[in-house]
Amino acid sequence: MELQQGRRSILHRCVQSGDVFHAGLVITLLLGVWYAQALEVNTGKVNFVEVMNGSSVLLPCTYSSCIGIKNLYFNWQYKDNGTLIKLCEAVIPAEGIEPHVKIYHERVVFVGSSKDSNISILLHNVTFEDQGDYICFAINPKEKGRNHSAVFSLYVVDELKEVDNTLTIIIVSVLGGVIGLIILIMVVKAVVLSVLNKVQEKNKECLVSSSGNDNTENGLPASKADSKPTPKA
Structure with missing residues (x-):
């Protein structure tokens, strides 16, 4: 309540001052904050799956809300030629409290958990008639009835195609x-x-050794042992 009054006060001052630009900016920011806190349901990065006839399939769905939940209502529905058929529904009183789920389809099992913000279901013994769109819906009274839904598509085949790798x-x-x-x-x-470095090093050693030998043979360096004192007169 205090937050809402503060927002109204800021907006009122901007309007009174005649600053339309700042008033619009405040509205945009407030809307951005509201949407950032809003309820959202998600069926994953890939919103479809292909399964074999007669197998079981997981229909994933999770929810999230930055400000938390209270008496969150959710349901799963199957879209059959434009008609929505309810598969299950429940109310989660608060975070961490498991819901009492009402099941309306004999092959549907609730496998989610409020501890993980998970409201997924499992569909057993899939038939070709089960192919179509499944809608995960939720509404959060804590956000003034903010609701959201996500669609997960199911495709049923006789056998899975082998991927050519x-x-x-x-x-x-x-x-x-x-x-x-x-x-x-x-x-x-x-x-x-x-190898080249080693060859160059050997060549340098050979050049130094060869230069020393040539100088010795030519008598260039003086040798203390061979030097004789100058005879006295």
Whole structure:
């Protein structure tokens, strides 16, 4: 209540001052804060699944709200040729309190948990008639009746298609070969440089040794042992 009064006071002052720009900016910010806190339900990054006839399938759904929940109502519905058929419904009194879920479909099982903000269901023994859109809906009275829904599509097939990984294998093989070739070139380069460095060092040693021997043979360096005193007169 105090927060709402503060918002109204700020907006009222902006309007009174005639600053339309700032008034619009305040409204935009307030709307942004409200939407950031708003309830949201999500069926995951991939909102469809393909399953085999006769198998079981998980229909995922989670909810979130920055300001928390109170008496959150949710349900699952199946869209059958434009007609919504309710599969289950429940009310979560507060965070962490498990709901008492009413099931209206014999092959539906609630597998969610309020501790994880999870309201997913499991559909057993899927048939071709089950194919279609499933709607996860929730409404949060704590947010003045803010509601949200998400759609999860189910496709039923006789058998799952095998994914052809030939192209992926070829690409990985080529990349592996290129990387291996680069590593080999680097190793060969390192070996060649090492050999060249050793050869250069040996050449320098030979040049120094050869220069010393030539000077000795030419009698350039004076030798203390061979030097004789000058005879006295």
